[in-house]
């Protein structure tokens with residue numbers, strides 16, 4: 001049963017890209033969405049996507065990578081996303097109050113402008129939401145994101161690397177978005193997130209590694225790889241008490257439909 005890594009950064013690897021892909025294939029992870037964080041990364045991601053049939057790319061500006069050239073950068077995202085067949089989503093975009101590198105108003109402006117591009121080009125959006133380190137930080141970023149998505153009436157998106165609570169997950173689902181889970185659902189101390197996994201219906205869920213930046217409990221301390229999707233799917237199956245095949249089949253179908261891949 002094939003699996004898809006809906007969010008990885010293979011093109012960020014300086015070496016060993018092929019080895020990482022080979023190891024993923026060995027555990028039936030056979031499609032990869034290589035996600036970019038800035039305009040400057042789009043070409044190297046596209047190169048990978050053109051080299052391999054089973055890799056797709058995105059275009060977008062991460063909320064920690066904003067620049068002073070708002071119009072110019074957005075123009076490039078739009079132009080490439082419009083003309084390059086292998087760009088299948090706008091992302092990753094959103095709000096990052098953890099690194100908090102830019103004022104929230106500026107983050108919101110870039111986020112909204114890129115949601116507009118996604119809508120115009122009929123592409124899905126990959127949405128990054130990271131809370132501040134302050135107590136109650138999660139509420140702040142989700143409140144802002146939900147307010148923005150509701151106001152913009154934007155539904156064709158995925159809340160990537162979901163790490164919110166039950167209420168926030170319900171709100172994201174109510175808005176019509178998908179939720180994707182990374183290896184953090186396998187971390188020993190993450191019972192709260194596993195409760196969220198239990199609640200989110202399989203047909204609203206996708207799987208991703210966000211590798212090499214995140215990994216799974218069993219390989220903690222090492223760089224993550226797309227092959228980790230298997231352990232993530234196994235954890236979802238265990239938490240939900242359903243067969244692995246069912247998790248694989250439904251999440252793969254979701255990803256194929258969502259990205260058109």
Ligand SMILES: [Zn+2]
Pocket residue numbers: 007009035092210
């Ligand atoms: Zn990422």
